[in-house]
Structures are given as C-alpha cells and as structure tokens.
Amino acid sequence: MDPLRIGVMGTGIIGREHVALIQSSPDTTLAAIADVTDSGRALAERHGVPCFADYREMLDQGRLDAVIVALPNALHVDAGLACIERGLPTLMEKPIADTLAGGLRLAEASEAAGVPMLVGHHRRHSPDMVESHRAIQAGELGDLYTVSGMWLCRKDDDYFDQAWRREPGGGPILINLIHEIDCLRFLCGEIATVQAVTANKARGFDVEDSFAVVITFTNGMIGSFVGSDAVPSPFIWDVASGQSPSFLHEPGNCYVIGGRNGSLAVPGMELWRYDDNGHWRDPLVRHRLQPPRTHCYPEQLSHFVAVARGQVEPIVSAREGVMTLAATLAVAKAAREGGTVKVGDMLC
C-alpha cells in the first residue's frame, strides 16, 4: 500500500513532533504543511513540501489522504469541520475543542459524514495504559473500588511570560488534568461527579497553580487526584512513564488503582495481591505486569493510519474527546463554584 499522505496544520511544539513521526514511519509521508509563520515555511522547505498560510488551501490543493490538526485550541472546530467537509480523516490534537458546544459540533459532523476523527489523547496508546486496561478488564484487580493519582511538576518561570497562562483557563486543570481525566476514564470508567478545590499559593496569579479533585464513577468507584505545576517531582506520568519527549525518564508511579483482589501502581506496573486471596496479615506479593515495549506517539500514528484506511474505529473518537472535555470542564466548574458537579449536566 502507498504511504498515507498527511497534511499537518500547525507546526509549533507538537506539530513538529508529528512531522518527525510522519517522516520516520514507512506507512506515512508528509504531503504539506499549513502554518502562518516563517519557521513553518522553513520546516516545509526542509522537507520539500508545500506550505500554505491558509489551511483550507492545503486541504484543497495538498492531495491529502488525511490531516493532523495541531493548531491552537480556539481553531480546532473550524479546522476540524473543514477536514470533515472534504472527507479527510483527522487526528485532532487535544482538547477536541475549546468549548463543549464546539466539541459536540465536531462529533456530530464526524458521525453524520462518516469521516473518522481521532482525538490526540496519546496516552491511550501508551504501553502502561494499554496493559493496565487489559489487566483491569481481565479481572486481575477484581471489582474496582478506588483510584488515586498525582500530577506534580514545576513549570519554569518563563512559561508564565505569556499572559493567558496567568489567567483563569490557562492553568493545570485545563492544560494538564485533561490527560489524567482521559486516562481515568479509560482505566476506571465513566466519571459521574466531581468536587474540586484550587490554590494559587505558589505564584499568586489569578489562575490556579494547584488543585485537588474528588471523583465518583458511574460504576461506584471513588477517587482523588492532586496536581500542581509548582512542585518538582517524579510523581507525574510524563516522567514516570518515560513516554514523553519533553521529560527525562525517572521510573516510578503516579496512579494507584484499588480493587477487591489487588492494587495496581501505574506506570511502574506493580500489582500487589495476596496469593490465594489471603488474610490481611499475610505477605503481600508484588507481581510485575509486562507491558509491550512500544511508544505512545508512534503507536498513535500507526493507529491513525489504520483509522484513515477504514480498518479500525478511532480508539478516541470525537465523541470520546467530548466526554473527556466535559469531565475536565466539570472540574473547573466545581473549583469555581464549589459543590458537586455532575458530568452529565455539563452536556445538557
């Protein structure tokens, strides 16, 4: 089969990663770039492909089989609709949209036109997540009761030079927690309600630097998640998993999932159980689960190729992306207004 001809919209931080991945896969070829900057044009020149300042022109003239959208969030809906209108399968970076209404428009358009959209929640393709999901589904933890998680990282001071990152909406709930929410939904099931508090003790900006969330799941599980972008630590998936291009690997854990038969620490993949369902004073036995030796970003691209060729349905469809966005926005609302927010109410 000929390599899939992919156009990339937006060649900033993550768009450049996508370009490199496309160029290193035998199943894909970079067909064109859409970006408005000189650096985007220079990147296109280096790869010998056309660069379009107007992404619609790329869609019409680029002879594309598929598109990756890595534009700022506010452009996702218009760009996604333009791809769907032209029948082009799309990998849409997360979040699917900057509003729930926009995300729902994309989901409805994708479903109505039968044009698949994969949302770029790359961790779903990560070996630790895939193996944890398998073990949970296989009943190795038994009935699930609890989950706890952490995302503790210190962002550099110059990260906050851009004003929007110091303002509500530019903080770790909407930028970072959305990944955790997607993983929790994948591993533990649909989120029913959230409560949340935030603090800005570290920097005193209007935006939160730390948050704590209490979660209930529709299957009866309960959980908590604590995060901060002001704390240096290895207790963050990006560091602990070794799967992120931006962080050095420091093996460890950031989630513990608890069930009737055992507890699983992720991404270290330690499953703690009593042998033979023993007494609580019996020795606990540590089993090490063995995830495949894969990497999430190339896996995501391979999956996208199969989606674009109509071989499989997207693992994270537009509708899935909307559910993750809804639960994340529910956390932001709970932190803002207090009380308990039902995720289902976000979608009404």
Ligand SMILES: NC(=O)c1ccc[n+]([C@@H]2O[C@H](COP(=O)([O-])OP(=O)(O)OC[C@H]3O[C@@H](n4cnc5c(N)ncnc54)[C@H](O)[C@@H]3O)[C@@H](O)[C@H]2O)c1
């Ligand atoms: N999955 C991940 O690991 C991951 C990581 C980072 C960012 N993201 C997501 O990817 C998206 C992009 O984030 P980023 O950090 O790469 O942003 P960025 O600001 O670094 O890059 C955005 C690019 O889009 C270009 N652009 C802006 N308007 C344009 C237009 N109208 N037409 C063509 N190009 C235009 C900009 O010139 C820039 O090159 C966001 O949705 C973000 O949430 C995902």
